[in-house]
Amino acid sequence: MTRSDPVAVPQATLERLKKCGQGTLTTQMFRRGYRQQFMVGLTPLNKAAGRFAGEAFTLRFIPSREDKDWDLGDLKKRGADNVQWEAVEAIGAGQVLVIDSRNDVRAASAGNMLMTRMMRKGVAAAITDGAFRDGTEISAMDFPAYCRANVASTRPSYHRAIDMQQPIACAEVAVYPGDIIVGDSDGVTVIPRHLAEDVANTAYDQELREAFLFTKIDAGGSLWGNYPASDETLAEFEAWKTAGGTL
Template sequence: MNEQTRARLKTVSTATLCTALYKRGLKNQFIQDVRPLNPNGANMVGEAFTLRYIPAREDLNPITVFQNRDHPQRVAVEQCPPGAVLMIDSRKNARAASAGAILVTRLMVRGAAGVVTDGGFRDSPEIAELAMPAYHNRPSAPTNLTLHQALDINVPIGCGDVPVWPGDVVVGDREGVIVIPAAIADEIADEAVEMTAFEDFVMEEVKKGRGIIGLYPATDEQTRVDFAAWRAANGR
């Protein structure tokens, strides 16, 4: 990912990105029912590196599978590139954990930008204290072996009903997580920064008592004049 794009995406909200994507016909990019463990943490931006679970079959998924050095869950943690976000397809099932604090800490130490599951994490209080963004549906105490079987690494997945391809750009904030197709990430970032500047201007005007008709959206010429002056004064 272009580092300028990464920096720009850290300054915009998932809500604004949803609007920019919607203008391009992409209506299903916000991951459903996934929330930050630490809502006061920094925003998350990184390219998707994926792990896919399927329903566990008991004869193929005993606890001894973790002795296999090629176990996909462990390998995914060790292969997720620095700056990437590990995206986990847990079938929207939080009754068993996608991972726990040890594996998430390993991701953090290796330089991952974050981790997202549409299931749940065990050790969620410990994960919430880590200096890396983590998103899940809800806490999950049992081991993933109860219901999930790790199968594929870095393949297209579904996470919270959103299609995720390896290399897609993932952005997380205090509201949730959105997925941007890699091919349009640069232009989406540029547009979102512009939208954010205008929305910041509008918010200041509304707090001063200005009405929204003609202001938001900017259908009055005076709004455009005022916005241009605001940008010049604020270096935006």
């Protein structure tokens, strides 16, 4: 993928990815040689906010420094030269803000004002490997926001937003602008853009097959012959699918 010629990811592909669980997606990535694409330790503030899939819009923090980020007498000065606010205004509908906060939870990466601005713009989700503030308010929003912790400390006390739309690390996972980010109540997986359609198709097929296999196990069936499926069980699955079985 190059920025001038990105691989197209149709909306239908994103919709299919949204139907796939994190375990399924990481299994499919592992089969392609990617051992760790799951953002370990990040959880949504609102577990009922729903599933999402969208392309990554990246933002990178470095440690703050007093002469660059804040004035003890006038925090309003942080409104000038503020890459964080630039990113919130630049991100588009359907995209996912992914913030590299260096796994540092000592200060918030954002709060409910920025979340509300993005939500109203149609942004799909916001993710940091640090912390958010205003957790009570964000947890009541219909907006997926993933973090390590909720803290009250203001961002400039420890973080400076330094650039956007560059490759970053988030929760020790490499994220490139345009990667496809998929999340649900269990967490978040990063899929390289050029693999999105292939992963969407095989992951959906796996989800469909396991939905059928679950009915066998739930009905009292043995693991042997059902998980993994024997040829006989796979034939039953194909018949179930032909009869209209779906997720």
